[in-house]
Amino acid sequence: MSDEPVMLFRDVVKDYPLPAGDVRALDGVSFEVKRGEFISVMGPSGSGKSTLLNLMGCLDIPTSGDIYISGTRIGDMSDTDLTSLRRDRIGFIFQYFNLFPLLNIIENVTFPMMLKSGRGVDPERGREVLRAVQLDDKLFTHTPTELSGGQQQRVAIARALINNPDILLCDEPTGNLDSKTGAGIMELMTDLNRRGTTIIMVTHDPHIAEYSRRTIQIADGRIVS
Amino acid sequence: MIFWEIAKLNIRIHLLRSFLAMLGIVIGVVAISSMGILGNSMVLSVSDSLRTVGDSVIVTPHSGSGGHFGGGGSSTSLVITEQDYQQIKRVSAPNTAIPVLQTSDRMKLGVGGEDIFAIVYGLDPDDVPPLLELEAGDYSRGDSGCLVGSTFAKDNDVKVGSRIAMGTDGSKGTLRVTGIIKERGMAFDLSTDSAIVVTKNWFDAAYNRNDYDKVVVKVKNLDEIPAVKTAIEKQMNRRDEVVDVMDTRKVMESIFEAFGQITTFVSAIGGISMIVAGVSILNIMMMSVTERIKEIGIMRSIGAQRREVMSMFLYEALILGVVGSIIGGLLSLLGGYAISTLMLQTTKYLFVPSSLIHIVYGMTFGIVICLICGIYPAWRAANLNPIDALRHE
Numbered sequence: 001m002s003d004e005p006v007m008l009f010r011d012v013v014k015d016y017p018l019p020a021g022d023v024r025a026l027d028g029v030s031f032e033v034k035r036g037e038f039i040s041v042m043g044p045s046g047s048g049k050s051t052l053l054n055l056m057g058c059l060d061i062p063t064s065g066d067i068y069i070s071g072t073r074i075g076d077m078s079d080t081d082l083t084s085l086r087r088d089r090i091g092f093i094f095q096y097f098n099l100f101p102l103l104n105i106i107e108n109v110t111f112p113m114m115l116k117s118g119r120g121v122d123p124e125r126g127r128e129v130l131r132a133v134q135l136d137d138k139l140f141t142h143t144p145t146e147l148s149g150g151q152q153q154r155v156a157i158a159r160a161l162i163n164n165p166d167i168l169l170c171d172e173p174t175g176n177l178d179s180k181t182g183a184g185i186m187e188l189m190t191d192l193n194r195r196g197t198t199i200i201m202v203t204h205d206p207h208i209a210e211y212s213r214r215t216i217q218i219a220d221g222r223i224v225s
Numbered sequence: 226m227i228f229w230e231i232a233k234l235n236i237r238i239h240l241l242r243s244f245l246a247m248l249g250i251v252i253g254v255v256a257i258s259s260m261g262i263l264g265n266s267m268v269l270s271v272s273d274s275l276r277t278v279g280d281s282v283i284v285t286p287h288s289g290s291g292g293h294f295g296g297g298g299s300s301t302s303l304v305i306t307e308q309d310y311q312q313i314k315r316v317s318a319p320n321t322a323i324p325v326l327q328t329s330d331r332m333k334l335g336v337g338g339e340d341i342f343a344i345v346y347g348l349d350p351d352d353v354p355p356l357l358e359l360e361a362g363d364y365s366r367g368d369s370g371c372l373v374g375s376t377f378a379k380d381n382d383v384k385v386g387s388r389i390a391m392g393t394d395g396s397k398g399t400l401r402v403t404g405i406i407k408e409r410g411m412a413f414d415l416s417t418d419s420a421i422v423v424t425k426n427w428f429d430a431a432y433n434r435n436d437y438d439k440v441v442v443k444v445k446n447l448d449e450i451p452a453v454k455t456a457i458e459k460q461m462n463r464r465d466e467v468v469d470v471m472d473t474r475k476v477m478e479s480i481f482e483a484f485g486q487i488t489t490f491v492s493a494i495g496g497i498s499m500i501v502a503g504v505s506i507l508n509i510m511m512m513s514v515t516e517r518i519k520e521i522g523i524m525r526s527i528g529a530q531r532r533e534v535m536s537m538f539l540y541e542a543l544i545l546g547v548v549g550s551i552i553g554g555l556l557s558l559l560g561g562y563a564i565s566t567l568m569l570q571t572t573k574y575l576f577v578p579s580s581l582i583h584i585v586y587g588m589t590f591g592i593v594i595c596l597i598c599g600i601y602p603a604w605r606a607a608n609l610n611p612i613d614a615l616r617h618e
Contacts, residue, residue: 059526059612080530087528098523098615102234107227114227115528159527 004071005032006166006198007056012065014051025051027221028065033167033200038193040209041202043218049202052218056200057090057169058082070166087115091160095172097152099144099159105130106140109158116163129158133188150181157188161197168192170201174208186211228533232540235513246509247549249502250595254553254587255560256495261583262561264488266574268481281414282453283471284313284440304436305468309461316456317442320449323352325415326428327438330397332421333390334381343377344420347428355443357417361385362404368427370403376418378405389421397431413473414441450474496590503594506545510538510602521606522614535607542599543592550591554584
């Protein structure tokens with residue numbers, strides 16, 4: 001395994017231009033994430049967590065500074081290259097699951113695979129990943145609306161894992177679940193991390209953050225600890 | 226492929242909305258295709274009616290100043306003299322120049338029958354067979370016989386052997402119908418459908434006329450029509466404008482051109498309905514994009530390229546266009562059938578390539594309009610900022 005960080009932020013600044021003047025959301029943020037880490041990003045509302053998540057997920061580019069994902073600098077990348085990087089290297093898990101209501105569970109899970117291959121894919125790989133996140137086989141042909149919140153989040157995790165990403169980015173993954181279901185999801189994520197998956201999780205819940213092995217505290221656009 | 230599947234699913238889920246959008250395209254395709262079919266059928270129908278006179282050059286007295294005043298008929302009119310006719314005949318040779326006498330007169334059918342008014346043509350009996358086909362009876366041999374047009378025969382219940390008393394109260398004698406002329410439709414030389422044809426000798430005696438109303442030159446080789454026309458004009462109008470010379474083929478071309486323009490015009494009106502349908506597609510696609518902003522955000526965040534998102538919406542527009550156009554094309558056949566039956570009383574002009582091509586035009590236009598109207602919504606969807614799209618509720 002290479003020692004190269006799977007993600008590296010160096011003096012990253014992000015400004016949002018507004019009519020009243022630029023607003024600085026991130027101010028000189030530097031950190032690195034090693035392969036196999038499980039990191040929580042915590043901070044109060046407006047601290048820059050979402051901006052940080054967008055930059056980590058290659059959904060946005062910094063105003064200044066450098067970001068490297070698996071050794072690739074993203075600052076000068078085209079939209080097409082950023083999209084390909086998201087598809088191949090990053091798995092997203094959202095608070096509200098964000099599954100496609102028109103597609104069944106297998107189709108939802110294999111969707112990123114189809115994006116990557118550009119053609120139809122073997123659904124068996126989807127079944128494999130769904131079993132790995134402990135979803136019952138009987139649910140595979142259902143649509144997301146027929147599943148509970150916890151089941152939907154397991155499907156979302158399976159979708160995020162299907163292309164074997166370098167990093168799993170989670171935005172409040174238990175924020176829309178009751179505490180028992182949330183604990184189940186966190187145990188699943190801990191298990192995935194134990195098996196080598198790098199996880200970065202944004203949360204405001206200290207109990208959830210306890211599942212991670214390192215916490216980055218952010219306030220006013222700066223890392224404070 | 227997944228985007229194609231999602232496009233199909235989305236149409237299926239919003240079936241009513243998709244159907245209403247498609248309905249506009251169906252109406253547009255039917256309007257364009259039916260109008261095109263009708264226009265083409267009319268051209269073919271007129272073409273069929275005029276085909277028999279497409280080989281003629283018609284010489285009439287010049288309608289402006291000049292020409293010869295004469296004739297001993299009921300009115301003073303411009304005429305072609307025997308001398309003029311001989312000159313026309315000479316320059317037209319070896320083509321046949323047929324002199325035609327023409328007037329209108331009262332006549333009565335049977336005892337106690339009502340007076341009717343009809344056109345009377347006077348022709349040399351030898352000139353009749355090459356000019357007129359019969360559907361019943363024989364050509365007149367003697368001066369007491371006549372031919373009648375098919376519409377005349379039908380309207381007045383005239384059969385071969387019927388007798389017609391010519392002039393007021395039969396003052397010009399009685400003629401026996403020897404034959405019924407086959408329907409000719411609209412014609413530039415002789416419109417015989419509602420007329421009667423008598424011998425030149427009888428016409429001369431009855432109406433005291435020696436001069437002609439027109440000369441019909443039947444041209445054997447159609448390529449010679451312009452040369453014959455020019456030769457007659459050169460000979461007859463060298464000093465004054467004595468005659469007008471009409472090339473029926475040219476007239477037919479002008480008529481077809483006019484019909485073509487009418488067809489284009491009515492099809493353009495159909496095209497307006499297609500544009501309205503296109504606006505409806507645009508509107509529905511914009512609604513679809515707005516409703517699915519979040520979905521687009523998710524797709525983009527997990528790795529869908531802009532072009533893939535764009536293709537998904539274009540597939541939707543394509544499906545609406547293709548399905549709407551196919552339904553519209555099928556209904557156009559029915560529409561064309563109905564219009565042809567109602568307006569032309571025949572459907573023989575419907576199933577010919579020049580008519581059916583209008584369905585292809587209509588369908589192609591429908592699909593193209595759908596795709597064009599799908600481009601902006603698809604472009605808008607593809608260019609949404611994934612962060613904003615993900616936040617959208």
